[in-house]
Each structure stands twice: as structure tokens, then as C-alpha cells.
Amino acid sequence: MHEFNLILSRLQNQHLAxxxxxxxxxxxxYMGAVQAQDYAGAKWAIAQRLRxxxxxxxxxxxxxxxxxxTHVMRPTWHFVSPNDIRWLLMLTAVRVQAIAATxxxxxxxxxxxxxxxxxxxxxxxxxxxxxMRNEIADALEQAGIATNEQRFIHIMxxxxxxxxxxxxxxxxxxxxxxxxxxxxxxxxxxxRGEALEIITKRYFTAHxxxxxxxxxxxxGLTVNDAKAGLEMVKHNLKxxxxxxxxxxxxxxxxxxxxxxxxxFLLPNYDEFIVSYKNRSAAIHSEDIDKADPRGTIFNNTxxxxxxxxxxxxxxxxxxxxILEIYPFVTLSKTNYDAITSAAKRYAWFLGLKxxxxxxx
Numbered sequence: 001m002h003e004f005n006l007i008l009s010r011l012q013n014q015h016l017a018x019x020x021x022x023x024x025x026x027x028x029x030y031m032g033a034v035q036a037q038d039y040a041g042a043k044w045a046i047a048q049r050l051r052x053x054x055x056x057x058x059x060x061x062x063x064x065x066x067x068x069x070t071h072v073m074r075p076t077w078h079f080v081s082p083n084d085i086r087w088l089l090m091l092t093a094v095r096v097q098a099i100a101a102t103x104x105x106x107x108x109x110x111x112x113x114x115x116x117x118x119x120x121x122x123x124x125x126x127x128x129x130x131x132m133r134n135e136i137a138d139a140l141e142q143a144g145i146a147t148n149e150q151r152f153i154h155i156m157x158x159x160x161x162x163x164x165x166x167x168x169x170x171x172x173x174x175x176x177x178x179x180x181x182x183x184x185x186x187x188x189x190x191x192r193g194e195a196l197e198i199i200t201k202r203y204f205t206a207h208x209x210x211x212x213x214x215x216x217x218x219x220g221l222t223v224n225d226a227k228a229g230l231e232m233v234k235h236n237l238k239x240x241x242x243x244x245x246x247x248x249x250x251x252x253x254x255x256x257x258x259x260x261x262x263x264f265l266l267p268n269y270d271e272f273i274v275s276y277k278n279r280s281a282a283i284h285s286e287d288i289d290k291a292d293p294r295g296t297i298f299n300n301t302x303x304x305x306x307x308x309x310x311x312x313x314x315x316x317x318x319x320x321x322i323l324e325i326y327p328f329v330t331l332s333k334t335n336y337d338a339i340t341s342a343a344k345r346y347a348w349f350l351g352l353k354x355x356x357x358x359x360x
Contacts, residue, residue, distance in 0.1 A: 006209050006240075006247065007281050007306030013208055013252060014272055015049040016264055022051050024061035029081035032202035033088065035274055036069050036079045039175075041267030041300070046079065047349050048264060054349050063169035065183055070167060071160045073220045075099050084198075085180070086163060087190040091199065093161040095220050100154060107151045109158070117145055117155050118164055122179065130168030130176040193232075196221075200229030201250075204237055207275050208249025217277035263338035264303040265312055265323070265346055273297050273308070283308040287328045302327065304335055314346075319353040321346065326360045 011017040014031070021027040027049045028034055036042035046067075047053040061067050067079045072088050075096045080088055104110070120143035125131060131139075133156075137147040140155070147155070156177065159165045166183055168176035190198070203215050216226045230248065237248045266272055273279060279288075279297055284307075291297045291308055302310035302325060310327035323343050325331075331339070340357055347355040 006242065009209055009249060010207065010272065010281075011306050013206055013249065015206075016272060019049050019051050021049065022053070023066070024050065024053070024058050025066040025081060028067045028079050029083060030202070031206045031271060032084075032199060033073060033078040033080050034271055035076060035269045037077045038268055039069070039077075041269060042079060044267045044346070044349060045270050048266075048345075055351060059170075062167070065169075068166050068184065069175075071096065071157045073218070075157070082184040083187055085166065085184060086187065087195040087198070089161060089163050090190075091192060091195040092220050093163075095222070097158070097161055100157065103150075103154055104158075107154055109151065109154055113145065114155070114158055114162075116143060117159065118162070119143070120145065121159055121165060121177075125165065125177065125179045126182075128178075128182055130171070130178045132171060132174045132176050136177060196225060196229040197232040200226070201233045201236070203275075204233070204248045205250040205252070207271065208237070209240060209247035210249070210276060211245055211247055211278070214276045214278065218275045262304055263335065263342045265339070265342045266301045266303055268298050268300050270301070272303065273301060282306060290326075290328050302339060304338060309335070316350075316352075320356060321350055321352050321354075322356045322358065324358045324360055331359065 008017070015021060015027065021030065024046050027046055034042060034045060043055055043058040046058050047055070062069065065082060068082055068085050069077055069079055070085065072078050072080060072085070073092045073096070117140060120139050121136060124136060124139035133152070136156070137152055140147050140152070145155075156165070163180050165177045166180045168178035168183065170176065199219055200215065203218060204210060207214070207218070212226055212230060215221070215230070216223055219226065221229070234248065236250065238251050239246050239248050241247075273282060282303070283291060283297065287308065288295055288297065291301060291311055292299050297308070299311045300313065301308045302312055309329055310325055312326065313324045315322045323346070325339060336359070343355045343357050347353070
């Protein structure tokens with residue numbers, strides 16, 4: 001398997017090329033989790049992996065609780081399936097809490113304070129209520145718990161990690177929290193070993209070809225746990241060695257074998273970029289600083305045939321989205337036309353009539 005085939009296989013396995021799913025719930029469950037601290041970007045990430053999905057469809061799935069947004073795996077928000085949220089938290093929350101421990105100490109957050117927070121938030125939300133951040137902060141203040149911005153963020157992340165709260169539907173543009181046990185029906189209990197097996201299989205199926213190090217980065221698991229998970233599932237996987245590194249993946253037979261669009265306007269933190277420890281397959285080394293001076297490649301990226309060839313920014317004007325493209329190379333007419341098609345798709349996703357494409 002050559003590197004070029006590797007990135008094309010990732011496009012296929014991530015369902016960017018030839019998507020077959022039509023619901024946000026199905027693609028999120030298939031992916032295992034979708035990074036979602038940029039809510040608008042994450043909705044676009046999901047939509048590009050579906051057939052005929054616009055922003056309204058993804059927003060409705062979120063409102064209905066078909067997909068849940070919470071802190072899990074690495075210490076950041078992810079979209080996850082309601083069917084998976086409890087075993088994912090059971091498997092990864094301890095690692096996230098360990099990472100946050102230093103800041104908890106800095107903000108004087110200990111088990112006593114968290115216990116008071118849990119009681120106050122449970123009382124405020126019980127009965128199916130979905131409350132905005134300021135409403136929950138008021139409830140905490142009334143219980144004698146200080147809620148400056150950073151302290152409140154860490155309180156709520158801890159409440160998510162212990163499985164007390166998760167996302168509710170939005171009120172206007174404001175996010176809400178709901179009690180997890182009221183928002184998400186109880187599902188079959190999964191053992192830790194079973195959870196490790198599921199997350200490993202999901203990762204290599206939806207993100208492969210990928211390495212053990214990639215799995216460790218994406219999941220936040222220890223190397224030992226990642227190795228154990230791989231041992232459980234590798235008999236169902238295929239592998240290829242490229243430059244001395246072993247890549248694992250599931251052989252898939254999709255219903256559609258159409259080529260699909262050659263260009264993608266991926267949002268920041270898209271799984272095609274962020275879910276791999278080593279991102280060299282998707283970008284030339286000399287372009288990394290152009291994509292992101294931090295070397296993390298967390299910007300909106302222009303991808304053609306699996307390669308990052310630029311970054312993009314957007315602005316809105318009435319019924320038009322204005323897309324500024326910053327390519328790393330001179331665009332051929334073929335590439336420009338492919339990006340134009342992707343821009344039209346994005347405007348349609350947003351429910352806008354038109355787009356303006358500006359190449360810088």
C-alpha cells in the first residue's frame with residue numbers, strides 16, 4: 001500500500017468519499033466519536049460524511065438527542081452516540097480527570113466542592129429541565145459555589161465526566177445542559193474489556209489505515225490499553241507495513257464505489273486531520289507551518305485527493321457565504337473547479353443561495 005493509497009483509503013473509510021449514511025446518529029456511532037469543540041465546524045464535518053445532509057438536519061439531530069455533545073476521551077468536546085456515551089465515559093474519564101487535576105487544584109476544586117456541585121446541579125435540572133450556562137451558574141452561586149469563567153468550565157467538565165450531565169438542545173444560539181440519565185435512556189452495561197474492544201474496532205474501521213500510536217492519541221488511552229484493544233480485534237483487521245510502521249485497517253465493501261468530489265473544505269479539528277498522531281500522510285512537511293504555525297493543523301483546510309493544499313476562512317453576507325482560499329500552490333483549473341463544487345456544497349449546507357470564492 002503506497003502512501004497515496006493510504007490517504008485515499010482514509011477518505012473512503014471516513015466516508016468523505018462515497019458516503020452511504022443518511023443520519024447524523026449513524027455516522028457518529030460509526031466514527032466512535034467526532035471532535036466537536038467548534039460546534040458549527042463539527043456539524044459541517046458530520047454533514048460531509050452523509051448523503052444530502054444540511055445544517056438543519058444536523059441541528060435537529062442534536063436537539064432531539066440523537067447525538068450528544070460532551071467531554072470524553074481527550075479533554076475536549078466530542079459528538080458521541082447516546083448508545084455509547086456511558087461506556088466511553090467509563091473507559092476514558094479517569095484519564096481526562098488526571099489531565100485536569102492540576103487545574104482543579106489551582107481553582108480549589110476538590111471532591112467536597114464537586115459533591116456540592118453535583119447536588120446543586122441535580123436539583124436544578126431534575127424533571128427534564130434543560131438549562132443554559134448562566135442558569136446553572138446561578139444555581140451554583142446560590143449554593144455558595146463560586147463560578148468565575150474558568151472555574152465554571154472545569155466544574156461542568158467534571159459533571160460531564162462523572163456522567164451527571166450532557167448536552168441538551170440549544171435555546172436560540174445558547175447551549176444547555178441536561179441530566180444524562182434523563183436525556184439518554186439506560187442501555188446495556190458494557191464491561192471495561194468490551195468497551196476497549198469496541199473503541200479499538202471502531203477506530204481502525206472508521207479511521208484506518210492507522211497506527212497504534214494514532215489510536216493512543218485519538219482515544220486518550222494508555223499505550224498498554226491500546227495494545228490490549230488491538231490484540232482483541234486484530235484478527236478482524238488487515239495490516240500493511242509502510243517505512244517500517246504498521247498500519248491497521250478494516251477491509252470494507254461499501255455500497256457505492258463512485259469517486260465522489262475531489263475537493264473538501266474541511267472544518268478545523270476535522271477527524272481526517274486531528275484523529276492521527278502523525279499527520280504527514282495528509283500534508284507535505286514544508287506546508288505544515290503554512291497550515292498552522294503551531295504545527296497542529298487545527299485550521300480549516302482545503303483537501304484535494306486526500307492532501308492538504310491550503311486553508312480557508314469564511315464570512316457571511318445576507319444569503320451568501322464568502323470563502324477565502326489560501327492555497328499553498330498555484331491552483332490548476334481542475335483543482336479550482338473541484339473547490340468551487342465544494343464551496344457550492346457548503347453554501348447549500350448553510351441554507352444560503354450563493355457563494356463567493358476568493359483565492360488569495
